[in-house]
Amino acid sequence: MTLRKLLPDKFTLALVCTVAFASLFPCRGSAATAFNGLTDAAIALLFFLHGAKLSREAIVAGATNWKLHAAVFGSTFVLFPVLGIALHPVLGHFVKPWLYLGILFLCTLPSTVQSSIAFTSMAKGNVPAAVCSASASSLLGIFLTPALVSLIIGSHANGGASSFSTVGDIVLQLFVPFVAGQLMRPVIGRWIDTRKEILRFVDQGSIVLIVYVAFSEAVNEGIWHQLSAGALVGIVIANAVLLAIALLLTTHGSKWLGFSDEDRITIIFCGSKKSMASGIPMAKILFGTHAGLIVLPIMLFHQIQLMTCSVLAQRWGSHTKAEPVQRVANAKATGTVQ
Structure with missing residues (x-):
């Protein structure tokens, strides 16, 4: 394993720079209002693109393995929340209350899509099933995450707003654009599939903007007076x-x-990962001005899971010989979904 594999990826470095910039130059007043409106538009665009990129053929190809999908969903939406609650006596020694809520929120999130599929392919796993599970997890998370947050975090979310109101906000800002993107796929799908690099930049740019606004609000609330170097180390250990x-x-x-x-x-790869792309927009909707603290565990978990799973996928891939049929299925699936 080379040192390069342990270094943060470019996107993580961009997020770190965004946090630093927000700490020095947080948006306030009318600028904050404008940025909040821009962020809402970015969230809608992000989930519109998620819907437009999702291939129905790839989902159908892996949808029949219901036992596998049940195992992935059980790990994502049952095992993780139970672990987050059960580990409170241990995690409570490493992180402060609001950061622990961030870890609990992390535990309620859906699986990643792109990286789950990429690592499964690298390790010679069942890629069509990974496409189906990861995509369905992302879609179900729009509904299950706010429900789980309401159940295990309660009144800390959205200033005590009702769960019905929160789910309504999630549906309006995330699910409706997602469905619109899926409906538009027959029209713009080919265009999107040939411009994956540009769309990845749009995806990541949207998340950077959301992080900037969230941390600006957190800085205005005095986040760096509440957060120490020891607390950051505690989050890393807990994650x-x-x-x-x-x-x-x-x-x-x-x-x-x-x-x-x-x-x-x-x-393993679909059931052990958590989506930062879904988590950060949801945190802004669910936690408002506290989102800056809430997303810290997600950002750090993102980098830890990428480094760990990259090593595992390369190791397993080098010792596994996929059957020719599996390799063809992998190529078809990875050609339809980024």
Whole structure:
């Protein structure tokens, strides 16, 4: 393993620079109002593109393996929240209350899409099933995440607003653009598939903007008077513990349940990851001015999961020989979804 694999990716570095810029030059007053409106538009654009990029054919190709999908959804929306609650006596020693709420919020998020599929492909797993599970997880998260937040975090979310109001906001700002993008795929799908680099820049630019606004609000609320270097180290430790347990349980649990090697790889990578692309917009909607503190665990978990899963995927991929049919399926699936 080279040192390069342990270094943050360019997107993570961009987020770090955004946090630093927001700390020095937070938006206030009328500028904050304008940026909030721009952020709402960016969130809608982000989920519109998610919907437009999603290939229905790829989902259908992997939709029949319901036992695998049940295992992934169970890990994502049941195992993680239970771990977050059960580890409170340990995590409470490492992080402050608001940061622990950020970890609980992290536990309610859906799986990633692009990186789950990429790592599954790299490790020679069942890529069509990964496309289906990761995409369905992202879609279900629009509804399940606010429900879980309301259940385990309660009145801390959205200043005590009702769960019905919160779900309504989520549906309006995330689900409606997602469905619009999916409906437009027959018209713009080919254009999108040939411009993945440009669209990745739009995706990441939207998240950078959301992070800037969230941290501007947090800085205005005095985040750096509440957060110490020790607290940051505590978040890293808590995230590492959470990811390690999730990887161990999905690895041994999928083996105990009798899944094939290809399906086990899919369960491990789809069931142990959390989506920063979905989490940061949801945090802004659900937690308002407290979103800056809430998203810190997500940003750090994102980098830890990328480094860890990259090493695992390369190691497993180098020792696994995929069958020709599986390689063809992998190529078809990875050609339709980024």
